[in-house]
Amino acid sequence: MTRSSRRALLARAAALCALPAGAALAQSPRSGYPSRPITLVVPFPPGGATDLMARSIGQRFTRAWGQPVTIENKPGAGGMLAASQVAKAGADGHTLFFGAGAQLAVNASLYSNVPYDTARDFAPVALVGSVANLLVAHPSQPFARLADLIQRARAEPGKLSYASPGSGSTAHLAMELLKVEAGLDIVHVPYKGAAGGVTDVLGNQVPLMIVSMPSVVGHVKTGKLVALGITDLRRSPALPDVPPFADTLPGFEATGWYGLVAPAQTPAAIVQQLGAEVNAALQDAEVRRSFESQGIQVLGSSPEQFAAHIAAETRKWATVIAKARIKAD
Incomplete structure (x- = not known):
């Protein structure tokens, strides 16, 4: 938007x-x-x-x-x-x-x-x-913020994967834009909607997922998932501690x-x-x-x-x- x-x-x-x-x-x-x-x-x-x-x-x-x-x-x-x-x-x-x-x-x-x-x-x-998208990870993954992911992905191109609610979703496009802007090689794993991907990232079967906030905000608040960043230009009142992608990549927005x-x-x-x-x-x-x-x-x-x-x-x-x-x- x-x-x-x-x-x-x-x-x-x-x-x-x-x-x-x-x-x-x-x-x-x-x-x-x-x-x-x-x-x-x-x-x-x-x-x-x-x-x-x-x-x-x-x-x-x-x-x-x-x-x-x-x-x-x-x-x-x-x-x-x-x-x-x-x-x-x-x-x-x-x-x-x-x-x-x-x-x-x-x-x-x-x-x-x-x-x-x-x-x-x-x-x-x-x-x-x-709705802004959140990039989330299983707590066992070595990522606390977007910068951590970028560093790891650059060091190990093609080894990381991320789930999305489906090809062509705004979440998918946001992550593909991130890959282009940050020069990353991360494998896309599309799901038919948010639920299946959320289940798999909660189980650490997929290390990362990018998805709309309502699908995971509860899991982030309870610590079951770690939010690395939000794709809006501003922080969300629902998760005020999660920084925008734009803090790392100025101007980035994909809602x-x-x-x-x-x-x-x-x-x-x-x-x-x-x-x-x-x-x-x-x-x-x-x-x-x-x-x-x-x-x-x-x-x-x-x-x-x-x-x-x-x-x-x-x-x-x-x-x-x-x-x-x-x-x-």
Whole structure:
């Protein structure tokens, strides 16, 4: 996420929070939406940042409209299985995609045969939040900070490996950028989501993992994992003792973002209703506390702002991937 886009989105979030209580609550249009249960398709297994946010938003939809919301976790193929399922779904607002920048902005440059086109096949609803990535290690590993890892990796090229939630994830791209900028040779071990990689680094089967903060913040706080650095420019209130990568590599930043989209051609009234309810959820004190305690920065946006954000991020990561010569595994 670029600094200018983040400032604009934070301004939008502040404006939303200034609304009177209940002002952003959506009212069902005369069409009676939703008329049946809603499915939120998530491109990762349960337990990661995307799943956490999707479930919070889904619970809000149920409370507001009285319809059940099912979270369908569908990992695989860099999130393309889940995204393509929603792209082909009926444009009536009952099947939605809660995805990340990887699926909505990165995959188009990383893979040669993406089965959907974000601009053509989706109607942006709202940007929900952003998350920095943490580089973590098993406590038995000889790393306390990023500088320690860089020194070790340079001394032993190709001998270290790191786990990520999957090829094309922001975490993967962040680590590949680190390798380029620091001149490192570390082997990538992609997983289908965060949970499997976290399990293996906790068991010291993989020495390192780079992953979104919500997936590991609890393990860092309890000492089960050691955080070497965070990919935001600033320290996180959730883990204030963990330094940014930028302390070692000035200017380094690679945060992930998450949002809700509907199939293209979904009626504008339904898109607006969904967006209003998402933004109302992000004003809820309980939701904000839950997100922020896990290192999630609460955002919020209009459909138009989210569309512009996706377009800007698509351009940004296309340039990064080309310059770094990053390939999907």
